[in-house]
Amino acid sequence: MVLSKPAFEQGPIRPPNEANSLLLRLTRNCPWNRCLFCPVYKGKKFSRRSAEEVKKDIYAIAEDKEKVKEISEQLGYNGEINRAVVARIHADNPELLTVAFWQYHGGKTVFLQDGDSLQLPADQVSGILRLLKEKFPEIERITTYARSRTILRRSVEELSELKNAGLNRVHVGMESGSDAVLDFMKKGVTGSQHIEAGLRVKEAGLSLSEYVLLGLGGEDLWREHALETAQVLNSIDPHYIRFRTLAIRSNSPLAEEVQKGNFKPLHDDGVIREEALLIDHLDHITSYIYSDHILNLLEEISGKFPGEKQKLKNILDKYTSFPARKKELFRLGRRSGYFRTLDDMENPALKEAVENIYQQIKSGGYSVDEYINQLLSRFI
Ligand code: SF4
Incomplete structure (x- = not known):
């Protein structure tokens, strides 16, 4: 069956922990789009959606929510969105499925898309956030991706205004704290800019989640990647550190660098060695670490610093001590x-x-x- 599209626009990407969130699109694609390892938006042009366009989407989502509720009532479930309601919508009203799923999962979290929502002027983003909270007062968490360079174009006051309007958390694709790695990968940012941007987000009272890409140093720069990433994270002390592991897509520019011999990917065991070095050098932080991505070999590297650092080191040591087979x-x-x-x-x-x-x-x-x-x- 071909599913009908909802009456509002959505982009392709969200963080793993936003799987059950409503995806609200503020911009399309990525304004930078040059990172060697990232094929997600390659060939696609960046554009900002107007605040009016996004607000129309919010009204459309509110209408869909009402229709979903009506279907639940017709089925005798009193407005409750359960599996039976979702199944009926799947069969008869697939255009409502996105909102039905969101409601089924509680309807309390929203993720702003795509890769860098703070590209929109702060007053426009706060207007969108206020409408969202007005139409859905039950929302408890709104998060977004933002590039460190874009955050640095926003003042602490502007970021605080976003917080007051309803934004809770910013996810930053830090990837690495090593300038050599960031430069090779064309990330367009330095380790010190990551620090400045991260501290600014925290100063504004927002929750900060930093994504680190394990394996990004390859065989040549794995040590720098681990040590300098740890240093940058130590300086920021983000609320969350999330690990992902590099996987090289055949259509990414990094695949060409591998072909040319300019980048030598790490084997899984090399990634674990790098991860162990990084964790060993994380000090004086209070962050939660998560490895909630399917590509991470050790999903159980998850815990709160500083208390659980030794637990994480023990897991890494345990794997490392295994015989090859x-x-x-x-x-x-x-x-x-x-x-x-x-x-x-x-x-x-x-x-x-x-x-x-x-x-x-x-x-x-x-x-x-x-x-x-x-x-x-x-x-x-
Ligand atoms: S900034 Fe993010 S979305 Fe844009 S190219 Fe780099 S990794 Fe991809």
Whole structure:
């Protein structure tokens, strides 16, 4: 079945932890669009949507919410949005599905799209936020992506105004704190700009989430990447640090650099070595660390600093101490969806299932790495 589009516009990308949020599009694509590792908006032109256009979307979403509620009442559920209501909407009114899903998940969180919403003038963003809160007073969290360079074009007062209008959190794609890595990757920002922007967001009273891209230094710069990223994070002390792991898409400019021999990607074990060095050098911070992305090998690297630093180091040490075959088995189990944590390897049924795949791969004359690369290509 071809799903009908909702009566409002949405972009392609959101952070993993915003999976159940309403996506409200303020801009289209990315104004920078040069990062070597990022194919998301390549070939697409950046544009700002007018505040009127976005406000029309908010009214359309409010209308959809009413229609969803009416369907629930017609079905005898008193306005409750449960699975039966979502299933009926899926069958009969697919154009309402986006709002129905949002309501089913509580309807309390919103993510502003696309890659750099603060490109819109601050007064326009706060007008949009105020309308959003007025139409949906139950909203508890509104977040956005923003580039550090764009944040630096906004004063603390402007950012505070956004907070007062309803913005709660800014997600920044920091990727690395190393100038050498940022420069090679054409990120268009320096480590000290990341620090200044991060501190400004915090000074405005907003919650700050910094994304770090594990593996981004490659074989040549992994040490700089780990140490200097830790230094920048130590200077910012963001509320959240979120790890993602580099995966090189064939249509990204970075794939060409790999072909030319200018970038040598790290193997999973090299990424873990880099991650361990980074975590070891995080000091005096109070951040939560999350690894909530499917491409991270160790999803369980999750905890609050400083108290849980040793717990995270123990997990990394545990993986590192595994013999080669056990590491291979864990990587295979994690990538094929059987294992989530290292302890899952102690579950006999899961272990047997992964051992079976391992034997099939070997008897087919393939390497585990080839198989894993094929699996990973499904996620990127
Ligand atoms: S700034 Fe973000 S969205 Fe834009 S190209 Fe770089 S990584 Fe991609």
